[in-house]
Structures are given as structure tokens and as C-alpha cells.
Amino acid sequence: MGITKTEIFTDEQNKLALQLKAIAHPARIATLQLIIEAKACICGDLSAELGLAQPTVSQHLKELKNAGLIQGTIEGVSVCYCIEPEAWKNLNNELNKLFSSYKGINSCC
């Protein structure tokens, strides 16, 4: 079919998947890194730093924003993007839960 069966999974699983999907692209990882290091936070600068066209970057920013991971503040004619601290912390926590639940070799293999 081509559409994920979200109804058979928990809200937590679906939310984590959506936020991970938002990060799971090299351009968006690079974007987050640039934003975090404050090397660039407006679309045009990010476009230049990344080497991707402005509409492409705008689209990537939109996805990160839709996932709640960044927020945009209008500053005159441009928009300054930065990390949304709560969502960032929550995602970090969810991932820590997932990764720490693995305690090493288990019974079956």
C-alpha cells in the first residue's frame, strides 16, 4: 500500500518514529548542527552553508519545525531558527530509554 499502519502501534512509538524521521536526513542533521553551533540560523545562510537551494532548505526547516524540533522567530525580513528545548530534551530522553533498555547479550542468541 505505501502507507504506514500507525494504528497498530502506540502513540509513543509513532511519535518517536516521526521525530527520528525528521532527523534522519543528512541535510537535516547538518542543519541542526549549524543551528546548535549558531553558525547559521536563517534560511539563506543555511542554504549557502549546506550547498542546497533555498526552497530545499526551507522545506527541510519546515519538516524539523513540524516535528517540533526547532522553532522560528521572525526577525525583520528573515526568520531565525533555533532548537525547541523541550522537544529536544524529550527526544533525548526517549532515545535514552530505548538505548538503555538493551543490557547486553540476551538469552536467545
Added chain:
Amino acid sequence: MGITKTEIFTDEQNKLALQLKAIAHPARIATLQLIIEAKACICGDLSAELGLAQPTVSQHLKELKNAGLIQGTIEGVSVCYCIEPEAWKNLNNELNKLFSSYKGINSCC
């Protein structure tokens, strides 16, 4: 175009994106959780637990395996899947780096 421009990103960014993409699906998150909790580790059991058809689960397992996150051990007629400890630890480390690089509110916004 529809194809990611991997050549303009670092190997680290591309690898992290690939591994995150492997996890960024509720069925694969659920699969990892089942494997970790050792509630199911063979394709047929996972298929029953997840409520997805066997070929669908087999495909998801293949993607997790291609990303290096799980390994399969042939046990008679079936295959037991479990976490690949090194890759799991590495991904955890990479994510920790990314998340901890954010120190809170920065200058621009």
C-alpha cells in the same frame, strides 16, 4: 530529483542519517523493543506480535540488518535476530554527541 545529495555531507552525517532512517519507523521501533526484551526474535513470532504480514516483517528486519543494527543467527529452520552490540553502542554515542552539543539558549534567538 528525489535523491539525497550525500556527496555534500560528511561520512558521519550520512551514516547517522542512514541508521536513524532504519529506526525511524514504528514497526522497526517495535521490532527493536521486542528483540531487546527478548519477547520475540524470529520473524514469524515478530509477525504475530506486530500484526504485520510475514514478508513485511522480513523486509523491516532486512533494513535493520542492512543498517548494521541487528544480526541474524540461523537456528535450524528459523533465524534468531538480536541487537548488534557494537553498532548499537556507536549509534548511542553519536546521538549523545549530537544531543549534548546543544547547551541551551544561544545568542541569536
Added chain:
DNA sequence: TTAATTAATCGTAATATTGCAATATAATTA
């Protein structure tokens, strides 16, 4: 008001993903 600057949206082409029925492959058992 007009021009300049910047971001967002639209439209589109190329490609990738999701899910499953049907089938093929591989290993064990009778």
C-alpha cells in the same frame, strides 16, 4: 508607493518507502 530582500509555496520530475500476495529458497523431519 516602489524597490529590495528574504522566506514560503507551488508544481513537477525522479526516486524511495510501505505493505502484502504469490512464490521461491533453505533446513529439518518422517
Added chain:
DNA sequence: TAATTATATTGCAATATTACGATTAATTAA
């Protein structure tokens, strides 16, 4: 060997993603 059991592969339809040119909106400056 033949039947059984379990996984993997193939093929396909529906949908989603990626990238960007062209355009539109929104804000500031002249």
C-alpha cells in the same frame, strides 16, 4: 525422497520523499 516449517524474494500498487525552478508573500528601506 517427500512433506513440513520457516524465512527470503519478487512484483506490484499506493503513497511519500527529495530537490529545485518559478512564483508568491511578507517585511524593510528608499
